Amino acid sequence: MKHSRRIRSLFLPFMVAATALFIALHLPLCAQTPAAGETSVKPGINTEYLKPNLDVSKWVAKFEKPGREVFDQREKIIEALHLEPGQRVADIGAGTGLFTMLMANAVGPKGKVCSVDIVKDFLAHINDRAAEAGLKNIQTVLGTDRSVELPENSVDLAFCSDVYHHFEYPRSVLASIRRALRPNGALVVVDYRREPGKSPEWILHHVRASQEEVAREIEDAGFKREETPEFLKQNYLMRFRKK
16 A cells, blocks of 8 residues: 555656646647737727727717618627526627627626726716616726736626727737636627628728638637627628637
């Protein structure tokens, strides 16, 4: 018995080292590499929103109008999220709060929506909007250009609508989203299709990456892509699961 215990004690350091090596090799690359030195992939993309005394009504008129695909298809997009009463979800880059309000109704009074944005004026507008609608399950969160500023393992689903192309530091932001998601949590991204020869010129100029490039970035951040319905034309919808 003493002999077997001695053998186990001798091999224990090697077993620990081997386990650590296995974990390191199977972690996503971004989980191993600090993102502190990440450089902006689209400098100035958010400058217009960060001006003092932002005219939020201008953006409400722009974001929430017939003819804008995500507005016209908002109910189908909410359906595709498969939200359930009582869930905790995050609306990343919530803007004027269009989807925040719809998600708050979907998860019900026992659920919660964390409405995240880097623009204080948008968050103030969402707070006013939630109070007017009598919705007490909405919490606004001021994020940064590198983090969604949500607690670890705090949400079941993170949602970004026409926001991913505004991430100046996508690797850092994705890492913060992954930390905020609970085990097996989902990330749903809606964004513009960038297809040379098909997409309007303003999209080609404004949006830096194609759908497949975005998918690769998200998968490299520790997510697995899942099948999703195809009902959008100018945009796409992709769903990912936290590994």
